[in-house]
Amino acid sequence: MTRRPAAGAAEDLTRDLDLRLLVPALAAWAVSAGTLALHPAGLVGLAAACLVTAALVLRWARVSLPLAAIALVLASTAGHAAAREAGPVRELAREHAMVELTGVVTKDPVVVGGQRLDGATVRLVLRVDEVSGRGRRSSVATPVLVMGDATWQRVHWHERIAVKGTLLESEPGDDVVAALRPRGEPRSLSRPGAVARVAEHLRAGLRDAAAPLPPDARGLLPALVIGDTSHTPPDLTDAMLATGMTHLSAVSGSNVAVILAFALGGASLVGVRRPWRPWVAVTALAGFVVLARPEPSVVRAAAMGAIGLIGLSRSRRTAGLPVLSAAVVVLLLVDPWLSRSYGFALSTLATLGLLLFTRTWGEAIGRRLPRRIRSWGPAIAIPVAAQAMCAPVVVLLQGSVSVVGVLANLLAAPLVAPATIAGVAAAAMAPLWPFGARLLCWVGALPTLGIAKVARTCATIPGGTLPWPDGAAGALLLTGVTLLLLLSGRWWAHRARGHPVLAAGVIVLVLAGAAPTSAVTWPPEGWRFVACDVGQGDALVLATTPGHAVLVDAGPDPTTVNACLRRLHVRVLDSVVLSHFHADHVDGLPGALAGREVREILATPVREPAYQWSQVQALARSRGIPIRDVVAGDHLSWAGVTGDAWWPARRIAAGSVPNNASVVLAVHSGPVDLLLLGDVEREAAHALLLQLRRDPAMTAEAAGFDVVKVAHHGSGNLDEGLMAEVRAPLAVVSVGKDNDYGHPSPKALEVLRRNGYAVLRTDQRGDVAVVTVGDDVGVTWRRR
Incomplete structure (x- = not known):
C-alpha cells in the first residue's frame, strides 16, 4: 500500500517546486539587466552558448532550466536590439x-x-x-x-x-x-486611435469631475486611479515619499487587485455563476488598462495584480509562484529593458513578498491578536511583506529607510479600495452624467483625504525616516540585514523571551544610537543663518524674530525650500531677496510663498533672463507682494539683522550678465557677520575687490567676517584676490550632489584651503546652520 504524504509534506514539496521555478526567472532577470549594453551579435552568441550547455546537462533540471530561460531572454533581447538599432x-x-x-x-x-x-x-x-x-x-x-x-x-x-x-x-x-x-x-x-481617444476622454472627465475637490483630494484621486500626479501638492508628494506611500500614486498591482476583487465580489453578489466570473474579471481588467493607458508599466501592473490575487486565493495559492515566475520571463521577452526598471523590480518584489510571506506571517500575527480581530492577520502581513521585500530597492531611490512606512501603509490600506473604486466609477460615468461623476468624486474624496492625513502625520513622526547609505552598497547592506532578520528572527525572538531585561537594554541602545537627533534638536537653539540643502541652487535663511526670517534666494525647487522653511518653523518672511533671476535661485519661489506671509521682494535691477523676471513679477503681483530694487550702497534693516548691499554697482556685459548682477550682501546678525556673494563671477568679483580697496569702511568690514557664502556654488570662475581679502573662518558652499557642472571646482576648493577657510558643503552636510550662544559663534548641520 502506497502511503500518501502528510498535508504538510505535500505543501513542502510544492513549495520546493515553486522555488525551483522561481530560480530560472531570477537568473534570466539578472543576466538580462547585465547584458543590455552588449551588441546584438554578442547576445546571440551568449544565447547559443547557454542553449547548448542546457542541452548537454538536460538531465539536471536545476541547471538546464535556468540556462534555457537565460537563452530565451538573451535571444529576445538580441532581436529587439537589432530592430531598434537598424537605421541611422x-x-x-x-x-x-x-x-x-x-x-x-x-x-x-x-x-x-x-x-x-x-x-x-x-x-x-x-x-x-x-x-x-x-x-x-x-x-x-x-x-x-x-x-x-x-x-x-x-x-x-x-x-x-x-x-x-x-x-x-x-x-x-x-x-x-x-x-x-x-x-x-x-x-x-x-x-x-479610437482606444486612445476613449481613454483620454475618460481621463479628462475624471480630472474635470475632481476639480472642485480640496487640493489633496484633487491631486490624489486621479493619481490613485490613472497615475496622474500633475495636481498633487508638492508637500504631500514629499510626505508620501518619506512614508513609503508613493506606490499609491502610481498605477500598480495593488490598484489592479482592488479592481479585480471588486469585479469578482460584485459578480458573486449579483448571482453570476462561478464559471463566468473570470470573464467578468478579465473584462474589468481590460477596461482599467484602457483607462490607465496600455503602456508597459500598466501592463506590468495588470499582470502583477492578477498574480497577487491568485496568490491570495485559497484554491489557487500554490499556483502563485509558478505564475509569477512565468510572468517575469514573458514580460522580459516582450520588453527586455524592464530588467533595469525600478517599477518592475518593485512590482515583482512586492508580489513575491505577498506570495512567500503573507500566509505564514498572517497566521503568526493572527495568533497574537485578540480573537475578534484574528482574521486581520493577513491584512497586516501584506504591507509588512511588501515593505521587507522592496526596501533595498527603495534605498536606491531615496537613500533612507522609512521606519513608519509599514504603519502608514497599514493605516492607509483600508482607504485605498473605496477611493480607487469611486474614482474608476466616476471616470466611467463622467461622459454620460457629469454631475453624478462629481458626486462620486466627493465620495472618493473622503478616503483620499484620509490617505493624505496619514501621509502628512506619519511624515512628522520624529525618527520616522532613518538615513542609510545610498547606491548599491546601501541596497546590499539592507538586503543582508533583511535576510539576517528573516533567517534568524525566530532565534532572536526566543533569546529575547529568555532574557527580557538584556533584550530591552539592547533595543534601547540600538534605538538611541540609530535615531536621528535632528528631529528634536532642529532647528538648533540660537540659529542665526541656515544654508538650506536645496540641491544645485541657493536658499539662505536669516533669522529675525521667532517665526520670522529673511530668505535670500529660493533655490531651484518649490518643494525643497518649503520643506527647509517648515523645518525652521518660519511662518512669515519679512523679505525675500533674489540675488538674480537664474532658475536655481528663483524657481523655488512658489514653495517659499506657500502658506506664508511675505512682506516684500528685494531684487537686482538687472531683469535678466527676461522671461524669468516676468514670471517672478506675475507671481508677486498675484499675491500682492511689492518688489523693489537693491543696488550697491543700500542699507537694509530687519529686527535684529542689518545688511549692506555691496553689489551691483553697475551692469557688467562680460561673462554671465545675470550672475555678475547678483546682489552681494554684508549681513550683521548679532555677533555674526556674513558675506553673501550670490553668483558673482570673476569680472564682478574683481570690480568688488577694487571697490573694497577704495572704501576704508568696506575694508574694515571685510576683515571681520565670520562666514562667507561662496559665490556660484564653488565655481572656478572666481577672483582669488577677493577671497583672500574677505577671508573668514568658515566658507559655506550651497551645491547639489553629483551636479553636472563639477561644482565645487577643485580650483575653488584649493583657493579656500590656501586662505584658511573651513569649508562646509550642503551636498555633504545637508542644512548648514550658524548659531550663537551669547557672543560665541558656532556651526552645526542637519544631515540628509
Whole structure:
C-alpha cells in the first residue's frame, strides 16, 4: 500500500517546486539587466552558448532550466536590439545632427522637476518610424526620448507627430537609442486611435469631475486611479515619499487587485455563476488598462495584480509562484529593458513578498491578536511583506529607510479600495452624467483625504525616516540585514523571551544610537543663518524674530525650500531677496510663498533672463507682494539683522550678465557677520575687490567676517584676490550632489584651503546652520 504524504509534506514539496521555478526567472532577470549594453551579435552568441550547455546537462533540471530561460531572454533581447538599432539614428546622434523625426508618442508627456518658472521641462518617448537627416530619409523602428518645453504638454498618447531637432546619443543599454532636443513645436500628423481617444476622454472627465475637490483630494484621486500626479501638492508628494506611500500614486498591482476583487465580489453578489466570473474579471481588467493607458508599466501592473490575487486565493495559492515566475520571463521577452526598471523590480518584489510571506506571517500575527480581530492577520502581513521585500530597492531611490512606512501603509490600506473604486466609477460615468461623476468624486474624496492625513502625520513622526547609505552598497547592506532578520528572527525572538531585561537594554541602545537627533534638536537653539540643502541652487535663511526670517534666494525647487522653511518653523518672511533671476535661485519661489506671509521682494535691477523676471513679477503681483530694487550702497534693516548691499554697482556685459548682477550682501546678525556673494563671477568679483580697496569702511568690514557664502556654488570662475581679502573662518558652499557642472571646482576648493577657510558643503552636510550662544559663534548641520 502506497502511503500518501502528510498535508504538510505535500505543501513542502510544492513549495520546493515553486522555488525551483522561481530560480530560472531570477537568473534570466539578472543576466538580462547585465547584458543590455552588449551588441546584438554578442547576445546571440551568449544565447547559443547557454542553449547548448542546457542541452548537454538536460538531465539536471536545476541547471538546464535556468540556462534555457537565460537563452530565451538573451535571444529576445538580441532581436529587439537589432530592430531598434537598424537605421541611422544612432550614427546621427553621435554626430549631434539636426534631423526631422516622424513617429508615434508611446509614453505620455511627463513634467520633470515640478512646475518651473522658466516653463515646464517635459519628457516623452517617441517611437520613430521615419528619420530625415544629413540629406537622406530612412524608415526605422527606434525609440527616442524627446526633451521639450511646456508646449509639449499638449501632445497626446498615440498621436502621430513630426518634429525637428538635434539628436543626442544615449548611454549603451538605455531603453531609448537617442534623445532629441526639439527646435520648435511638434506638428500633429494624425489623431490617436479610437482606444486612445476613449481613454483620454475618460481621463479628462475624471480630472474635470475632481476639480472642485480640496487640493489633496484633487491631486490624489486621479493619481490613485490613472497615475496622474500633475495636481498633487508638492508637500504631500514629499510626505508620501518619506512614508513609503508613493506606490499609491502610481498605477500598480495593488490598484489592479482592488479592481479585480471588486469585479469578482460584485459578480458573486449579483448571482453570476462561478464559471463566468473570470470573464467578468478579465473584462474589468481590460477596461482599467484602457483607462490607465496600455503602456508597459500598466501592463506590468495588470499582470502583477492578477498574480497577487491568485496568490491570495485559497484554491489557487500554490499556483502563485509558478505564475509569477512565468510572468517575469514573458514580460522580459516582450520588453527586455524592464530588467533595469525600478517599477518592475518593485512590482515583482512586492508580489513575491505577498506570495512567500503573507500566509505564514498572517497566521503568526493572527495568533497574537485578540480573537475578534484574528482574521486581520493577513491584512497586516501584506504591507509588512511588501515593505521587507522592496526596501533595498527603495534605498536606491531615496537613500533612507522609512521606519513608519509599514504603519502608514497599514493605516492607509483600508482607504485605498473605496477611493480607487469611486474614482474608476466616476471616470466611467463622467461622459454620460457629469454631475453624478462629481458626486462620486466627493465620495472618493473622503478616503483620499484620509490617505493624505496619514501621509502628512506619519511624515512628522520624529525618527520616522532613518538615513542609510545610498547606491548599491546601501541596497546590499539592507538586503543582508533583511535576510539576517528573516533567517534568524525566530532565534532572536526566543533569546529575547529568555532574557527580557538584556533584550530591552539592547533595543534601547540600538534605538538611541540609530535615531536621528535632528528631529528634536532642529532647528538648533540660537540659529542665526541656515544654508538650506536645496540641491544645485541657493536658499539662505536669516533669522529675525521667532517665526520670522529673511530668505535670500529660493533655490531651484518649490518643494525643497518649503520643506527647509517648515523645518525652521518660519511662518512669515519679512523679505525675500533674489540675488538674480537664474532658475536655481528663483524657481523655488512658489514653495517659499506657500502658506506664508511675505512682506516684500528685494531684487537686482538687472531683469535678466527676461522671461524669468516676468514670471517672478506675475507671481508677486498675484499675491500682492511689492518688489523693489537693491543696488550697491543700500542699507537694509530687519529686527535684529542689518545688511549692506555691496553689489551691483553697475551692469557688467562680460561673462554671465545675470550672475555678475547678483546682489552681494554684508549681513550683521548679532555677533555674526556674513558675506553673501550670490553668483558673482570673476569680472564682478574683481570690480568688488577694487571697490573694497577704495572704501576704508568696506575694508574694515571685510576683515571681520565670520562666514562667507561662496559665490556660484564653488565655481572656478572666481577672483582669488577677493577671497583672500574677505577671508573668514568658515566658507559655506550651497551645491547639489553629483551636479553636472563639477561644482565645487577643485580650483575653488584649493583657493579656500590656501586662505584658511573651513569649508562646509550642503551636498555633504545637508542644512548648514550658524548659531550663537551669547557672543560665541558656532556651526552645526542637519544631515540628509
